[in-house]
Structures are given as C-alpha cells and as structure tokens.
Amino acid sequence: MEDKHEEKLNKAQERVIETLAKNMELYGITMSTGLLYGTMLFQDKAMTLDEMGEALGMSKTSMSTGVRTLMDLQMVDKIWKKGTRKDHYEVNLDWHQTFIDFFSLKWRAASEQNVHAMKKSRLELQSLLQNEELSEDLKARVERSITRIDNALAYYDWLSRFIDTMESHEIFELVPKDPVKK
Amino acid sequence: MEDKHEEKLNKAQERVIETLAKNMELYGITMSTGLLYGTMLFQDKAMTLDEMGEALGMSKTSMSTGVRTLMDLQMVDKIWKKGTRKDHYEVNLDWHQTFIDFFSLKWRAASEQNVHAMKKSRLELQSLLQNEELSEDLKARVERSITRIDNALAYYDWLSRFIDTMESHEIFELVPKDPVKK
DNA sequence: ATCTTTGTTCAGAAAAAACTTTACGTACTT
C-alpha cells in the first residue's frame, strides 16, 4: 500500500523531470544533463556523483561532465559536507537568478564577439571608401555593407543595455517577481 | 586592382558572417544555417534557393531546410517577385523584433509545457496528501515536492509576464532602442 | 610510505545530427 503512494510520488516527479529535461534541450543542454538537473531538484539531500549515476543508471564520468555543465551555468552548487570526501551538489533554487545568469552568460558572450567582428570589418570598409579609384558599383556595395553593420550594431547596443537591466535586477521593477495585485 | 578591392569587401563580410554563424550555433541554429543567414544579410537582392546553394557550395535540399528554419524564426521572409517561378528570400532587418520573436517562440513554448506538467503533477500530489494512511516520511517528501513545484511555478509566472513586456514592446520603455543622451 | 578513495582525462564505441542524392508531387509552359 505504501508502495502505491510511493509510486504516485515518483510518477508525479518524473513527469516534471522529463518535461523539464526535454525543454532544456531546446537551449543547448543535453537531455541527460537535463534529467540530472531534474533529479537533483526533487532530491531532499545534496547528491554525490555516485548517487547520481545510480539514480540515472549512467556512468560516473557522464555525471561528472553533466554536473560541471550545470555548475558553469550556475544551475547547481557544490556544497561542503564535513566528514566525507565526496563532492556534494544541489540545485540552485533561485530560478530568476539562474535565468539571468544563463542569459547574460550566453548572450553577452555571443554579442561581444559579433560586435568585435563587426567593428573590425566596419573600419576596413570605411578605409576602403577613402580610396579614389573605387568603381561606382563597388562603392555602392561597400556602403550598403556598412549600413547593414550599423543596423546590427544598433541592435547589439540595445541588447547590451537590456542585459544590464537584468544583471542589475532593474528588470524586476518593470516586471516584478510577485505579480502586483489588483 | 578592382579585384583587390573586391576581395577586401569579401574579407570584411566573411568575418562578420562567420562570427555571426558561429554564435547562432550557441542557441540552436546550425552553423550552415547561420552562414546562410549571414550570406543573405549582405546580399543586395532577395535570393533563390539555387543562388544560396551556389553561394555556400551546398545542396539545394539543405538550403530548403535551412531557409525554412530561418522562416520559422521570422529571421527571413519569403517575398514576391513577379515574372519568376522561384521563391525569393531576404533577411528581416528588424533585429529587435527578430530577437523578440525568437525569444517568445522558444521560451514561451518551453515554459508552457513545463507549467502544464507541473500543474498536473501538483494536483496529483495534492490529492495524495488528502490520504489518511500516508506515512510521515512520505508525507514530508510529497510536501517538499509541492514546494519545489510552487517555487518553479512562481518563476514561470514571472517569465510569462516578462515575455509579455517584450511582445507588447513595453520593454522599450525601460530599455529604449535609442540610448538616451546625457 | 603504501594503499584507497575520488574526480577527471582520454580513446574508443554507440547514438544522433547534418548533409546529399534520388525520387516525387505540384504547378507552370508550350
């Protein structure tokens, strides 16, 4: 009888875990790592690599790499347990912060690289324009490229300020954590 | 001589295209599709599938699937050209809108699925709690699971409102497209 | 100092994804 209840609990947890994992896949986290995250989420204790491997039926090596991915994204934390030599991990329950960290990590890095490349190319094109002996056709194409780049740069400038408002938590003034009651 | 200039233009464009493509990979767009996007970005005309295949040295089938991905994300538009039977595509230059579309499409879908699963599981757990003959231990674990779910649901509620402010462009009041001059 | 325990690196196997070729359906042309 007790088993029946136990099973219901597991069923309910597994539905959430699997849905979560499948959707994490959408933004670059592997299904297995997602399952790992979900499993830790419903665990009442911080887990060791061996426990994870046991729970998912996977190798400890995979747990090691999975948990590192989650650590890099600040989705789990390594915690101190005295008396044992094993590392223990638990999920970071501040999902708002997790979102912000994930977002700023990925998008900031990408946009900085893009901006760098665009500025460099823009300079080159600008100096190409100085050139007297440039055919009309080519000149037009260069100018057009510069326009395209400027358009993109304006967006990245916005994106950068957007990420700022998240990192500074200013975003919570526009979109409060607790919905304003009417 | 003219070729020299031509080459400089290409070099400058390719740097941007490749950086862009590499970073698009980070959020689920394949490198080739990213290259396709970048190529179209610097093209002065809407492109046909054949032109794309030509430009990237890839099969037309790949162009077809790539361009569809970009269409789904609203990153390119199919446009009408009279007099020809081929489809023509060009990039959507409103990057702010592209960002919003991408974001709301991907994140909204994911969070709706997660919320659905969580609410369903939450109900099951709640009804499990009604049960008299529940061991203390199991009861505590069920309650804990509900807490975890509620925590996540609060975040998804916030995320939903967050996406709303983007879709409604309200976000541009907090983070203006044009930086305010001091 | 030697022997364990623990996490990680590395090489190879298994699985998944991306790409191409062939084939097909639809719509336009003649």
Place this chain on the structure above:
DNA sequence: AAGTACGTAAAGTTTTTTCTGAACAAAGAT
C-alpha cells in the same frame, strides 16, 4: 496533354556528439 521547372520528402551516407570503461593524478587513510 506532355514536358519542364521547382521545392520538398525519404533514404542513405558522412560527420559530430554523447556516453562508457580504462587509466591516471590528487588527496586521505592506514
């Protein structure tokens, strides 16, 4: 109506990613 041009679906191949098991290095225990 027959032929051609076009986009996409399906099947097959190649490339990439993920996962595992063995070997290793660091730290602790005896």
